[in-house]
Amino acid sequence: MPVNRTELTPLLFVERAERVYAPRTGVVYGARRFSYAELGTRVRRLATALRRAGIRPGDRVAFVAHNTPALLDAHFGVALAGAVLVAINTRLNAGEIAYILEHSGARILFVDAELAAGLGRDAVPSTVERIVTIDDPEFAPGVAHVFDGPEYEKFVAVEPDDELACRVADEEETYSINYTSGTTGRPKGVMYTHRGAYLNALAEITGNRMDSGSVFLWTLPLFHCNGWCFPWAVTGAGGRHVLLRRIEPPVVWRLIAEEGVTHFNGAPTVLIMLANHPDAPTGSLARPLRIATGGAPPSPTLLAQWERLGAEITHIYGLTETYGPHTLCDWHPEWNARDAETRARLRARQGVANIVACELRVVDSEMRDVPADAATMGEVVMRGNNVMKGYFADPQATAEAFRGGWFHSGDVAVMHPDGYIELRDRQKDIIISGGENISTIEVEQAIARHPDVLEVAVIAVPDEKWGEVPKAFVVPKEGRVLSEADVIAHCRTVLAHFKCPKTVVFGPLPKTSTGKVQKFVLREKEWGGREKRIH
Numbered sequence: 001m002p003v004n005r006t007e008l009t010p011l012l013f014v015e016r017a018e019r020v021y022a023p024r025t026g027v028v029y030g031a032r033r034f035s036y037a038e039l040g041t042r043v044r045r046l047a048t049a050l051r052r053a054g055i056r057p058g059d060r061v062a063f064v065a066h067n068t069p070a071l072l073d074a075h076f077g078v079a080l081a082g083a084v085l086v087a088i089n090t091r092l093n094a095g096e097i098a099y100i101l102e103h104s105g106a107r108i109l110f111v112d113a114e115l116a117a118g119l120g121r122d123a124v125p126s127t128v129e130r131i132v133t134i135d136d137p138e139f140a141p142g143v144a145h146v147f148d149g150p151e152y153e154k155f156v157a158v159e160p161d162d163e164l165a166c167r168v169a170d171e172e173e174t175y176s177i178n179y180t181s182g183t184t185g186r187p188k189g190v191m192y193t194h195r196g197a198y199l200n201a202l203a204e205i206t207g208n209r210m211d212s213g214s215v216f217l218w219t220l221p222l223f224h225c226n227g228w229c230f231p232w233a234v235t236g237a238g239g240r241h242v243l244l245r246r247i248e249p250p251v252v253w254r255l256i257a258e259e260g261v262t263h264f265n266g267a268p269t270v271l272i273m274l275a276n277h278p279d280a281p282t283g284s285l286a287r288p289l290r291i292a293t294g295g296a297p298p299s300p301t302l303l304a305q306w307e308r309l310g311a312e313i314t315h316i317y318g319l320t321e322t323y324g325p326h327t328l329c330d331w332h333p334e335w336n337a338r339d340a341e342t343r344a345r346l347r348a349r350q351g352v353a354n355i356v357a358c359e360l361r362v363v364d365s366e367m368r369d370v371p372a373d374a375a376t377m378g379e380v381v382m383r384g385n386n387v388m389k390g391y392f393a394d395p396q397a398t399a400e401a402f403r404g405g406w407f408h409s410g411d412v413a414v415m416h417p418d419g420y421i422e423l424r425d426r427q428k429d430i431i432i433s434g435g436e437n438i439s440t441i442e443v444e445q446a447i448a449r450h451p452d453v454l455e456v457a458v459i460a461v462p463d464e465k466w467g468e469v470p471k472a473f474v475v476p477k478e479g480r481v482l483s484e485a486d487v488i489a490h491c492r493t494v495l496a497h498f499k500c501p502k503t504v505v506f507g508p509l510p511k512t513s514t515g516k517v518q519k520f521v522l523r524e525k526e527w528g529g530r531e532k533r534i535h
Contacts, residue, residue, distance in 0.1 A: 011166035044160035046077030057082035091513035189392030214239030228324035267295035300344035
């Protein structure tokens with residue numbers, strides 16, 4: 001091995017944390033607390049147990065689990081065994097999970113006892129040779145086992161193999177496979193490498209200013225893009241993981257106070273839910289709180305609301321195919337002197353490529369850069385260290401995504417004169433009404449400025465005269481009464497009239513497990529089986 005090179009892998013983070021921060025609390029889950037020495041032992045026990053169960057290098061190991069210690073162990077232990085982690089969305093139905101298990105070729109499945117009942121025996125394909133159940137006696141006590149086989153803590157109750165080493169022969173080997181949502185077809189397995197996972201975790205440490213004093217609350221599912229690479233980032237920084245089985249605003253606000261939480265992540269809908277809950281503080285927070293938000297563009301109104309609480313929000317943007325965050329809205333200290341509305345507008349931008357991602361463009365259909373005028377729209381394309389290795393067992397989809405030597409996001413944005421991008425829409429979401437382009441994000445942000453609006457989603461709906469027109473789906477704040485006329489009148493004070501919604505309906509919004517609004521569900525109802533044009 002060369003003296004001047006070490007192959008990059010997130011395993012180096014847990015090895016270092018176990019050595020440097022051995023006695024310090026690394027993990028909190030309810031009444032349970034683990035030091036970094038104990039976390040290191042748990043990781044090595046899982047890796048040893050997997051090897052003794054017949055797992056070989058390159059084999060896939062699947063987890064269907066909430067944010068529990070077992071799934072945090074898996075983010076290191078599976079790779080330490082030489083295998084590939086497949087962390088599956090807990091909100092998928094049995095058929096969707098069965099497809100992922102079969103497509104990935106997972107040999108072992110670890111499943112939360114509470115979730116196993118919804119999965120059932122028939123959903124597990126024959127390719128899965130063994131099932132391990134994860135009990136959670138504190139938060140889900142007394143759940144009967146659906147599957148035969150050992151419980152997680154008994155499975156890992158082995159003497160760790162002394163030969164295990166947090167080193168890899170090739171940093172380009174696959175570390176994990178994360179399956180996309182599959183809203184436009186079968187989900188695709190996005191392959192992360194040891195190198196990419198290590199580098200993007202470093203970007204999260206620097207971009208979110210994490211260190212050994214950081215206390216990270218897991219409001220984001222660990223299965224989602226491997227928790228945006230934060231399992232590795234928090235461990236690499238020597239910070240403390242505060243695991244959360246499910247998001248309950250009173251519990252979140254209690255843990256922020258009791259555990260001294262310094263960081264958490266979440267989609268804008270999560271931030272809306274927390275900020276508007278009765279348990280939210282009425283004044284400034286007792287200590288600095290840094291929040292990374294992504295998954296959908298946060299409105300300037302929401303950002304200003306959190307700023308008043310004393311929280312610092314970093315807007316990030318990316319996809320499963322870019323290890324989660326590819327960009328961040330890198331903050332300039334001189335912007336602090338701007339007025340509140342301007343600061344919120346600046347924070348609402350998606351920003352620039354993070355410190356390891358490097359390459360980011362907004363291009364037209366001929367792959368030419370659009371003018372940096374904050375007005376001309378184009379597609380966001382990326383290239384660099386945190387673009388996926390490819391789609392597992394799908395070379396055709398990989399080639400299509402990488403056409404022209406860049407990863408095509410399918411997201412539409414503008415480029416600002418200072419080099420910061422700002423999303424306008426997904427390509428499938430852009431509304432073309434009478435030949436004019438309308439950004440649903442622009443309309444949503446305008447509606448969100450109404451003081452009685454809690455959440456909003458806007459989509460294109462068919463119209464005989466204009467082809468397509470905007471329709472708004474609005475959730476009012478608790479105790480507030482809104483009418484369609486109120487919303488439309490408000491929009492006309494801040495938008496050109498052709499951009500204003502023609503109709504407004506009120507009620508809850510369909511969401512993913514990470515809090516992202518499922519616009520495709522709204523579209524399917526409105527288009528009645530007809531194909532919406534993709535622009």
